[in-house]
Amino acid sequence: MRDHHSLSLSSTYDPDLDALWARMQSEACGCSDTLIRDLFAVNICDHADFASALASLLGTKLTDRAMTEPTLTRLVAESLADEPAIIFSAAADILATFERDPACPDLTTPFLFFKGWQALQAHRIAHHLWHQGRRPLAYHLQSRVNERFGIDIHPGAQLGRRMSIDHGTGIVIGETTIVEDNVSLFQNVTLGGTGKKKGDRHPIIRHGAMIGAGAKVLGRLEIGAHARIGAASVVLEDIPPHATAVGNPARIIKLTPPE
Incomplete structure (x- = not known):
């Protein structure tokens, strides 16, 4: 049964990150399918918290010849440390996706498999860099999101919390x-x-x-x-x-x- 209430949000849309992460780890680490178990381990079970997993995920998804996975992961982690509100926004977006999308069975699915959610979190990092004055780097992330996901969000765009992007292909903002x-x-x-x-x-x-x-x-x-x-x-x-x-x-x- 889908439980939409045990991870309720506060009036400021700050989810309980510890509860969210515990539930995601429970979902992922209980997987019995040997072919997918390593994917869950690398992306969720091997991480201490939601922020670490998010940095690793985006580093893996957006790497290219110009910027290695460790470099991107470190960049995302530094951005999250500079602006922790991004972490709460990402968690709130997962909950919104789970609540609104009948095709979303749990919390790990959007994190691992929904490119709309992944592109939105990459945008939040690019937006942070944009306002730091690191605009070429922000444009690079925008370009990589477009190439990787077919979603084009300008780093200057201001996007709120609990946003859901269903399917995502062809989105332009x-x-x-x-x-x-x-x-x-x-x-x-x-x-x-x-x-x-x-x-x-x-x-x-x-x-x-x-x-x-x-x-x-x-x-x-x-x-x-x-x-x-x-x-x-x-x-x-x-x-x-x-x-x-x-x-x-x-x-x-x-x-x-x-x-």
């Missing part, structure tokens, strides 16, 4: 995008510009919104809190809170008052 907490994105979503402006030119996605597969949200507009954008919609104007919008151009078909 522009530099001045702001995504608040508890937002869900599906594959092939573009949060982009119109090509007509400089400065703040990408969307603002408010708390709890859901953007359906293939939707394009273009320009400095707002998707209101808890709004829902239908698959393949093209949004060029603000969508109010609690609205459902579909089509090209998107039109509001439902406005649900808040509870």
